[in-house]
Amino acid sequence: MGASVRSSRSGNLPAEPNTFVGRAAELARIGALLESTRLLTLTGPGGVGKSRLALRAAHTAQTSFPGGVWLVELSDLQNADLLTNAVAEATRLTEQTLRPLLTAICEHLDDGPLLLVLDTCEHVLAECGRVVQELLARVPELRVLATSRQPLGVPGEHLLSLAPLPLGEHADAVALFTARAAAAVPSFALTDTNRIDVAAVCARLDGIPLALELAAVRLRGFPLDRLLEGLDSRFDLLVSPARPRLARHQTLRTAIGWSHELCTPLERLLWARLSVFAGGWDVEAAEFVCHGGPLDAEEILALLASLTEKSIVTRENDSVAGRYRMLDTIRTFGADWLEGLGEQDAVRARHLDYFRWIARQGEAEWLGPGQRMWAERLSVEHANLRVALEESLAAPEPEPALELTGTLWYFWFACGFADEGRGYLERALRRAPEHTPGYTLATWAHRLVTVVPDDVDAAESVSAAYVWLAQECQLPVSALPLTGASLAVRGESARSALLYGSNTQGPGGGGGAEFFQLLTLAVQAYLLAGQGAFERCAVVAERLRVDCATRGELWMRAWGDFFVALSGIGLGRPDVALRSAREALAAKWRVHDRLGAAAVADLLIAAEAAAGEPERAARLLGVGTRLWYTAGLPQLGDIETTVFRREYARHLRAALGDTGFTEAVREGRGLGPEAAIALALNGVADEVDL
Structure with missing residues (x-):
């Protein structure tokens, strides 16, 4: 299959998932600031639209950055020590050097004006601040656009606090709700008759974009007046007389909770179990990891389709066929629910078992006709592999970590992740006794990825x-x-x-x-x-x-x-x-x-x-x-x-x-x-x- 190739380093921005609505003033402000400011951080509460705005702004700014516009998605990164690895991977830098990786990144990016977009920094805030400060010091033509619930705390950082969408019958909140409602129910249109109710729904949800999008999908099962009534009754249960309006974060959680209540018991259970995945999953992975108890593996595909209809999960049309993922806020809600069910350890253990099996299958078939497929599959599953590796390293016995880190020798060595592999292998070897099959394998793998070209x-x-x-x-x-x-x-x-x-x-x-x-x-x-x-x-x-x-x-x-x-x-x-x-x-x-x-x-x-x-x-x-x-x-x-x-x-x-x-x-x-x-x-x- 032929693929057109442009001569410029355009970057790695994904296609925008849907039509962008509103935020004209913020987009103009971001465009102006990127011309004069080297670090711009979009701050605001969860669900307010920081990531979506950053993606739109990055697409808009592409022509100003001939060195490329590069998106580093950090929401799935659990170990802050791997932040530089994530930047290298996103900017297509191979990790086959023993030099400090950040040094290699600086050299790699020092090639004309470019924009680095760091999305969802708050859970690795300190490391983000350290890395960004060094990048800005060593790459003169670099600009950074970050999204975070908190500032990075780097000298020279310019903050742009993002508020919910403006309310009113002709404001952005109504425009967004209308656009998403029409996408969910093609017959829906904003009219003089329903405009007041639409504005009321938007006001009830405080103009928070994620809450508006979740509510718009509910029109598949409720007429608009019932939707407004349901929101009113749901919110009334949680509002104390002393607080007539909910805080914005509580509004969002309430909106997600209402979507949760409208799911069937099996859909809720699957939602909770899916929260263990990072970076998405396919049907096979969901069937293995999420089955058990009242949830049969054969039911999972249909339940995934139903959760997709409800916009709890999204299907990635431009990626590996049949791949799904959840937004951060929705996944966090599911993780809390999973912990409440007491199933967290069991589902994480199945997740580890599945990706140990994936690693073994890839190793067995690496020297064969499936080599290219396995290189691509493991790259797609990289975030899940990291979750499994951390889980194996937290296990009381050392063998799972030795086996998994060692079995992935081909991924570390041949697919360009030697630096990351060394780190995991060293952690596994430090806590393991010698003279076991797992120790031998991990030692060999460590030598393989440590003999690298630096002399x-x-x-x-x-x-x-x-x-x-x-x-x-x-x-x-x-x-x-x-x-x-x-x-x-x-x-x-x-x-x-x-x-x-x-x-x-x-x-x-x-x-x-x-x-x-x-x-x-x-x-x-x-x-x-x-x-x-x-x-x-x-x-x-x-x-x-x-x-x-x-x-x-x-x-x-x-x-x-x-x-x-x-x-x-x-x-x-x-x-x-x-x-x-x-x-x-x-x-x-x-x-x-x-x-x-x-x-x-x-x-x-x-x-x-x-x-x-x-x-x-x-x-x-x-x-x-x-x-x-x-x-x-x-x-x-x-x-x-x-x-x-x-x-x-x-x-x-x-x-x-x-x-x-x-x-x-x-x-x-x-x-x-x-x-x-x-x-x-x-x-x-x-x-x-x-």
Whole structure:
């Protein structure tokens, strides 16, 4: 399936879920403040519409931020220590570096004016303040738009307190209620006859947007006069004579409580149990985690449909098919109800069991045709995996945490979450006895994600050695890009020993053992290439490709393609090099291996130059700079950092002239990651079929 690719770094904003209503003055104010203020925080009570307004404002401001507008949704984040990981993930920065992650983020974002939207900060307030303060200090062209019930407390912060919508027969509250009512009941329209009742409903709900939206959906089962009557009677039960009006937070809770009362007992039970999920769920997960007692698994799909009709849960149409989620305020209400039922521990335990099973299934099928599917599925379930990991670490026995953190080795290592994986593995290992199967697995996984590419001096020496080799062998290129390969494959024998100790065996059984066997072939190919034995390197790399193809595996096969391509350059076969390198790049991008993609892009520079395409090679020098930023190692994308890039810059500048070379590099560097991949694969930064 082809996907259009824009050349600008547009960001990651999701489509707006529905028509935005009202708040014209606030939108104008936000737009003006973002031009003059580096940190703007929208504050206000729950349900007042902070997140929705921030999303609308971010969409409106996109053209002012060529560096991108990036949304970091924090509502599902339970561990404040993972805030930087959440920012890295949202801004598409791969965590494959031992450097401080915040340093990598600052370098990654330091590329022109950009806007970072931090949504729902109040539960990780202190860490948000610390991270935002450092980002603003180190990224000069950054603007931050935050939403929080409390200020972040950062110097220079500008606060915009959001009030409920204005009331009155012609005010924004009535317009919002009318729009949502018409969406729920297409025959509904605001008329002179019903306008007074609509205004009364809005006044009863204090103009709180979430309460208005919940009430509008009730028109599916109640005429307007009955809806108003129901609100009056419900509120009268909770209002004391001394307090004729409810506080706004109590108004919202009362409105949610009224929606809760209109649910059937089984719908209420499912609502409570669904509150254990973070970041959404699919039907299979809901059936496993939420069944039990009076609630049969076979009933859950129908109950989900009913809760969707009532706007308690929403279906994500633009995401994985059949995926659902709840708004924060509604989920909190369900969590309180679950605790009141005394089921919290049991449902959380089932949630942990389900995601332990998911991790095991993914590990078993990782080296197979489902690899891309599992990379995408676990990325979608990342928030739930974090919940399960925290639950396993809180368990009295250490084995669940050891098993889960260790089993996820492929997610940490191959999908770009090495930094986060190290943190979880270290926490699990600290509280566990040695000499157990779980401890062995977690130790191996920790070594795998700790041997990462950070030694630029070593990279320089490898690259320099290849300049010498190219000159000695009179190869048709001035340097060969083994820097990226040595970093990404972890090919040095010393590093291999660090991973596997003195034994020749990898982890016992499972996908980890198979992965070790394939990694051994990749190491052999690397070492043969380092000796200039390109014929033998090609043979080993082809064996690696065949072994991976037999399994339907992509991640490691791409390294086989890489070394076949490298051998093609060394043997003077640029057609072989181009074909294999493009296959490697497409595979690395599909499975979210940004480090591997950057390394392969460097190889394509050499392949294009060898094929007599200096202008395309120069563009790829710029593309490589962009991709090394995405991988969190921008220094390896600097033309002056490694001998490989310096030599190719000299070679291509001579071929194209100063102006042609500079313009081609600038063009490649200015592309967003997707457009950069498209250019590398087919020579045009327009469309890529992955």
